[in-house]
Amino acid sequence: MTRIAPVALLLAAALALPAQAAVTFSWQQVSTSSSMPTGLNLELAFSDEAVTAGALSLDISNDCHMGPPCLDPQSSLLSMRYWFDDPYIGGQHNLIDYGYRAQPRNYYDRIVMDVTFLAGGLLGGSIFASDGNSDFQMVSEGALFSVVTANSDEPYGCGWQYPDCSGASGMLVSAAQEASEVPEPATGAIVGLGLVAAWCARRRQRPARSSA
Structure with a gap:
């Protein structure tokens, strides 16, 4: 009798882990400012748990550039992307691209926020x-929201073109999306052991070759 059944159950349980939900808030322009260029973009992805809590305060600094992988002391803000689209020369300018547990794109990442998740899928703070x-x-x-100040090298x-960048206003509006969760190390170990056990069980089931 084969012993693959318990292994199959472990494998099925590992594959049935739920995906991690994330909520992304995107910038919707309301008014422009003569002291700012057009084309402002801002995208913030929060964990579903953070949104459910109703409010979030963060003060994080990720400065391990070119060093070991960074392990942020938080898991509420999953990503932040901020940039300006240029309608004349193209490209994304002033890009700030923060990713949870990712290396800083430039010198470091410093993020300070005190936000509230409002009714209707809006953000404030x-x-x-x-x-x-x-x-x-x-x-x-x-x-x-209103831009108080913005700068770039x-x-x-x-x-350089807009040394006193400020004044544009807009709202951060949410759209729920599912993000696949990377399996935890323990889950990977269980799956690996299950596959090895299944292989061993099949080896034991093979009939022995008769000698001449």
Whole structure:
């Protein structure tokens, strides 16, 4: 009698782990400012647990550039992308691209936020981010955010062309999306052991060759 059944159950249980849910908030422009270029983009992805909690305060600094993999002391903010689209020369300028447990894109990642998840899939509060090359700060009244300041060492976007970048307003609106969860190391070990056990069981089932 084969012993593969328990192994199959372990494998099925590992594959049935639920996917991690994430909620992404994207910038929706309401008004422009003569002291800022157009084309502002901001995307924030939060864990479902953070959104369910109703509010989030973070003050994190990720400065292990070119060093070992960074392990952020939080798992609520999964990613942040901020940039300006240039309608004339193209490309993404002043890009801040933070990823949970990812290496900083430039010198470091510094993010300070105190936000509230409002009804109707809206976000309110204050957000500051910097990667050593570009930075921005925005605050809201209710769900309407205004850019307080934005800077960059680059010539485009809120860089040399706009030295006093501020004034644009908009809302951060959510859209739920599913993000596949990377299996935990323990899960991978269980699956690996299960496959080895199944292989051994099949080897034991093979009939012995008769000698001549």
